[in-house]
Amino acid sequence: MPTxxxxxxxxxxxxxxxxxxxxxxGFALAAFYAPIEAxxxxxxxxxxxxxxxxxxxxxxxxxxxxxxxxxxRSGDPRHDLxxxxxxxxSLIFCVGALITGxxxxxxxxxxxxxxxxxxxxxxxxxxxxxxxxxxLRFSIEDPERQSRYAAVxxxxxxAFVPINxxxxxxxxxxxxxxxxNQAGGDLPGEMRIAFYTSLVGMxxxxxxxxxxxxxxxxxxxxxxxxxxxxxxxxxSTGGRSAAPRITPS
Amino acid sequence: MPHHGSPHGDVMRLQTRSPEVAQRNTxxxxxxxxxxxxxxLRLERRAPQxxxxxxxxxxxxxxxxxxxxDRDSVDGQxxxxxxxxxxxxxxxxxxxxxxxxxxxxxxxxxFLLAPVDRTALLFAKGAALLxxxxxxxxxxxxxxxxxxxxPTPDAGTWLQLLLVLVLADLGIAVVGTLVxxxxxxxxxxDLITSILALPLLxxxxxxxxxxxxxxxxxxxxxxxxxxxxxxxxxxSLIFGLLAYAVFDFLVED
Amino acid sequence: MTDKLPENGxxxxxxxxxxxxxxLIYVAIMATRAGRLERELGDxxxxxxxxxxxxxxAGRQATGGSGPAEQRAPRGSEQ
Numbered sequence: 062m063p064t065x066x067x068x069x070x071x072x073x074x075x076x077x078x079x080x081x082x083x084x085x086x087g088f089a090l091a092a093f094y095a096p097i098e099a100x101x102x103x104x105x106x107x108x109x110x111x112x113x114x115x116x117x118x119x120x121x122x123x124x125x126x127x128x129x130x131x132x133x134r135s136g137d138p139r140h141d142l143x144x145x146x147x148x149x150x151s152l153i154f155c156v157g158a159l160i161t162g163x164x165x166x167x168x169x170x171x172x173x174x175x176x177x178x179x180x181x182x183x184x185x186x187x188x189x190x191x192x193x194x195x196x197l198r199f200s201i202e203d204p205e206r207q208s209r210y211a212a213v214x215x216x217x218x219x220a221f222v223p224i225n226x227x228x229x230x231x232x233x234x235x236x237x238x239x240x241x242n243q244a245g246g247d248l249p250g251e252m253r254i255a256f257y258t259s260l261v262g263m264x265x266x267x268x269x270x271x272x273x274x275x276x277x278x279x280x281x282x283x284x285x286x287x288x289x290x291x292x293x294x295x296x297s298t299g300g301r302s303a304a305p306r307i308t309p310s
Numbered sequence: 311m312p313h314h315g316s317p318h319g320d321v322m323r324l325q326t327r328s329p330e331v332a333q334r335n336t337x338x339x340x341x342x343x344x345x346x347x348x349x350x351l352r353l354e355r356r357a358p359q360x361x362x363x364x365x366x367x368x369x370x371x372x373x374x375x376x377x378x379x380d381r382d383s384v385d386g387q388x389x390x391x392x393x394x395x396x397x398x399x400x401x402x403x404x405x406x407x408x409x410x411x412x413x414x415x416x417x418x419x420x421f422l423l424a425p426v427d428r429t430a431l432l433f434a435k436g437a438a439l440l441x442x443x444x445x446x447x448x449x450x451x452x453x454x455x456x457x458x459x460x461p462t463p464d465a466g467t468w469l470q471l472l473l474v475l476v477l478a479d480l481g482i483a484v485v486g487t488l489v490x491x492x493x494x495x496x497x498x499x500d501l502i503t504s505i506l507a508l509p510l511l512x513x514x515x516x517x518x519x520x521x522x523x524x525x526x527x528x529x530x531x532x533x534x535x536x537x538x539x540x541x542x543x544x545x546s547l548i549f550g551l552l553a554y555a556v557f558d559f560l561v562e563d
Numbered sequence: 564m565t566d567k568l569p570e571n572g573x574x575x576x577x578x579x580x581x582x583x584x585x586x587l588i589y590v591a592i593m594a595t596r597a598g599r600l601e602r603e604l605g606d607x608x609x610x611x612x613x614x615x616x617x618x619x620x621a622g623r624q625a626t627g628g629s630g631p632a633e634q635r636a637p638r639g640s641e642q
Contacts, residue, residue, distance in 0.1 A: 088579070107578040114582070133559055157585050161578040168574035190509035197506065200496035210492055213556045214506075217488060220552050221510055228513035228541055232520060270589060277596050284603055291610050 073272050080269045084262025087113075090255035098252075104168030109255055111161040113263035115184060118158050119222065121151030121267060122191065126219025129212035141208040141305045144215050146274050148194050150267065155188045179230040186225055190218055204306050211305075278304070339433070342426035346434035351441065353411065360407045361445055364400045368450040371396045372457045383460035390522040393454050394478075394515055397447065398508075401482050404442045406503045408435055408490035422561065432487060432557040439490075440483040447475050460528055467531040471522065474534070477542040478518035484549045485510050491560045517541040 091109035098105040125148035132140035162181045167173050176182055197214055201207040354361060375392050376382070384392055412418040421431055451471070455463065463471065486507060493502040521538035525531050 103572060104574055106575045110578055110582050133556070153585065153589070157582055160581050164574045164578045164581070186509050186512050189505075193502070193505045193509075196498075197492070197496065197502055200498045200502060202497065206495060209559055209562070210495065213488075213559050214492065216556055217510070217549075217552060220548060224513055224545055224548060228516045228545075231537060231541060232516045266586075273593055277593065277600070280600055281596075284600065284607065287607055288603075288610075291607065291614070 073269070073276065076265065076269045076272065080262060080265035082262075083258060083265055087255060087259030087262045090251075090258055095252045095255040096249070101169055104165065107161055107165040107168065109259045111158060111165055112256070113260040114154050114158040114161060115180070116260060117263045117267045118151050118154040118184075120264070121147050121154060122187070122222060123219055125151065126215050129215035129219075132208065132212045133216070138208060138305060141212060142275070142278065144212060145198070145305050146271055146278075148191060148215060150271055150274065152188070152191050152194070154267065155184060155191065158184055159188060177233060179233045180226070182233075183226045183229045186229070187218075187222055190221065194218075198305075208305055339427040339430045342424065342430035343433040343437070346421065346431060347437050347441075349417075350434065350438040354442070360404055361442060364403050364442070364446045365449050367403060368396050368400045368446065369453055369457075371399065372454060376458060381458075384458050385460040385526055385528040387519070387523040389459055389526040390519045392458060393451070393522065393526075394519045396454070397443075397450070397478075397518075398482075398511060398515060400446060400450070401443060401486060401511075402504055402507060404439055404446075405486040405490045405507055406493070406500050408439055408487065409494035410499070413494050418561070428558045428561050429554060431561060432491075432553060435490070436483045436487040436553075439486050440479055443479040443482060444476070447479070451475070459526065461526060461530070463525065463531060467525050470531075470534050471525055474518055474521045474525070474539070474542075477539055477546065478514050478521075480546040481514040481517075481542055481549065482511060484546055484553050485514075488549070488553050488557070488560075491557065495560075513541065513545050517545065 088109065091106055095106075095109070097103055125144045128140045128144035128147060131137070132144060159181070162178075162184065163173050166175045166178065166181065174181075194211065194214060198207050198211050201210055372392075375384075375396070379388075379392075381388075409418070412421070422428075489503060489507045489510065493499050493506060496502045517538045521534060521542070525534060
């Protein structure tokens with residue numbers, strides 16, 4: 062069984078450097094290489110940070126749901142920990158997506174929030190849903206039940222996301238410039254390079270932070286284990302936590 | 311508060327009650343679901359707390375809307391919105407109560423001991439919630455028409471309204487049962503119920519209110535756009551299947 | 564292509580800065596946790612040295628099994 066040293070040492074360092082490099086390159090390309098878009102002007106440049114944040118958020122939630130399914134099927138608490146960390150982190154990325162989306166709305170249409178952009182509205186709803194994940198975990202004391210119920214939530218929420226997008230888009234009668242649609246098809250070459258570089262960089266960043274989080278949790282758990290073996294009770298028993306309990310390898 | 315008697319006794323009696331059941335070793339899922347459903351409906355009939363509360367809540371909410379909007383009558387999208395917001399919030403009351411008596415009075419453990427498919431509980435509770443919602447709307451929607459609705463719907467419009475209500479209630483019932491099953495095991499039941507159910511029910515609100523709006527138009531009912539019904543049906547289908555898949559995990563002990 | 568930089572430049576900059584701020588906040592939280600970890604590690608080291616200095620049976624449990632132990636929850640303010 063690999064120890065924390067091996068799991069998180071060199072690989073994490075390389076991953077961090079890769080994330081910094083790729084994301085930096087992506088933003089640099091966005092700033093200097095990609096042309097200014099004709100319709101929206103300079104404010105379109107927000108697109109290179111907002112859309113990668115949004116896409117990575119959704120992928121993170123999906124991964125949280127998939128890990129939850131794995132947990133429900135196997136009962137292995139490591140999956141629960143992965144699910145928890147992924148969702149927790151995606152929630153933060155979601156906040157980033159919402160804030161940058163709001164800034165983009167202000168820059169494009171002069172208002173801090175617009176209901177006409179269905180993707181943004183969908184993200185708000187998704188945020189409100191996943192924000193209940195932690196309060197839910199926190200309010201269930203029994204650890205095994207907490208993990209199980211959280212996993213069910215993660216699966217239901219994951220299934221909810223696409224339905225929500227469909228429903229909100231149906232509700233919007235007007236067609237506004239769809240930023241995410243632009244990402245798919247009709248981007249000119251330079252923009253496409255800048256966008257995809259930023260996207261990959263953002264994904265690397267997510268994975269890096271995710272592994273940092275896991276490393277931190279593992280280290281704490283191992284420390285507690287040592288303390289217990291030495292006969293000292295852990296000094297910090299104050300309060301329950303929403304985080305799943307893990308046992309070190 | 312009146313004690314409702316031992317609910318799990320009913321499920322235990324299931325095994326010896328009817329002759330065809332006595333022949334088999336285990337009751338069918340449908341039989342078990344029906345037993346639990348009948349138990350819930352009977353409890354509510356004896357001491358109608360939940361339905362009365364939901365209805366009173368709806369009525370008072372209409373009054374509040376009158377003052378909040380400063381309107382004597384509403385029509386079209388506004389009327390649709392008022393109606394569905396009220397229905398949604400009233401549904402939260404029902405959802406919050408759905409598993410409470412089972413958990414607090416031991417019915418849940420009794421059910422878990424019985425050799426029946428756990429999803430029978432899902433069907434039973436879902437059907438109970440659906441029944442409660444429909445019963446509520448039987449009173450609350452005419453009341454809305456009386457108090458706040460401007461245009462008077464004709465018979466055809468009432469039928470279409472009924473269709474929208476049933477489809478939307480189906481979605482609320484499925485998701486509501488899931489949320490109720492999760493929330494009843496937490497320490498802050500009512501809080502978790504609200505914050506969990508509301509985002510999940512947004513698509514239902516979108517579908518229901520947009521479907522109802524043309525029916526309540528001031529100038530006379532317009533035809534019902536099919537896509538909202540399709541949305542509601544899709545929602546109920548997907549979450550129904552999902553609930554069926556995950557419900558077992560919620561009622562393990 | 565007219566240079567529209569002055570017009571909406573502020574919002575674009577703000578968006579990237581918000582992203583950076585979130586990242587730095589995350590890093591700061593991780594740093595705090597690492598500091599706490601370091602402190603607790605120091606405590607453990609003290610305990611080991613104390614025990615090694617010859618206080619017999621000071622706090623040593625008989626059940627020091629090699630299997631993973633049940634963990635307590637981390638400090639309440641943890642995410």
